[in-house]
Amino acid sequence: MSIDLHVNEEGVALITINRPERRNAFDLEHYQLISEAWEQVRDDPAIRVSVITGAGDKAFSSGADLKSYIGRPTTMSDFWLTQKDQLLNRGLEVWKPVIAAVNGYCVGGGMTLMLATDIRIAVPHATFSLAEVKRGIIASNGGTQRCISQLPYAIAMEMLLTGDSIDAVTAERWGLVNKVVPPEQLLDEAMRYAKRIAANAPLAVQAAKELAVKAPTMGLATGLRMEQFTNRLLSGTADAKEGALAFQEKRTPRFTAS
Structure with a gap:
């Protein structure tokens, strides 16, 4: 047991x-x-x-x-x-x-x-x-x-x-x-x-889940604004840079949750 x-x-x-x-x-x-x-x-x-x-x-x-x-x-x-x-x-x-x-x-x-x-x-x-x-x-x-x-x-x-x-x-x-x-x-x-x-970017995955789960209690206007804040934060991460670079180089990205 x-x-x-x-x-x-x-x-x-x-x-x-x-x-x-x-x-x-x-x-x-x-x-x-x-x-x-x-x-x-x-x-x-x-x-x-x-x-x-x-x-x-x-x-x-x-x-x-x-x-x-x-x-x-x-x-x-x-x-x-x-x-x-x-x-x-x-x-x-x-x-x-x-x-x-x-x-x-x-x-x-x-x-x-x-x-x-x-x-x-x-x-x-x-x-x-x-x-x-x-x-x-x-x-x-x-x-x-x-x-x-x-x-x-x-x-x-x-x-x-x-x-x-x-x-x-x-x-x-x-x-x-x-x-x-x-x-x-x-x-x-x-x-x-x-x-x-x-295989996806861990920080982005977790952010997507949190915003989706909290959506019913936020209201649309707040939810839309939180998406903007979250993407602003994520765009500065190493994973976001790696995702863009991997796309350009046509290879599988190596995400590190950083």
Whole structure:
């Protein structure tokens, strides 16, 4: 049982939720471990892109391991520890792109995790649901917030209010995932996306992601102005000069995130 993280020579971090015997559910220990993994992705300059998947062939993640929370004492003061063991889907700012390789059940907290990623590849037998209302609670850690912004209103409300699941074909049709591929192609396809992104200028990639994610809260005029500021900053970087030079010399650029 663990959260495995490996970084290849191209700067792609592969994170694996390695708890297949519990459908890759998160107990307290694994929530802490995934938080540490996201912090490493955020802070390690050698990492340019990350791919996250689940161990085995049955589940990406089934979310919180409810059995581990039953009977656990809590204090009201914990409610205000909003930055403790921060998660990607709870608001940790990771501007490096994240790709989800969804290899099976993607439900509850597993789906809210996927909703916080940028590109999603799924297998045909993957299923997606936010079933918390069937258990007397709501889909938190971004469940209600990202679902309604990433899906058409009626589809998002159907998922949130009924708690019913949708299959991979339906998820692709509504744009919840980018592509559905056979299981044996899943990681290869996710890594192909990751390598294409990792080949681009890291500072520009991260800036593009941050501006896109923040666009709904900025308004168009502010967003347009922030694009100008950002491009002014990026134009003075070594990567911008390298990009122009490589284009002139008709060669692959060698970006250094500087």
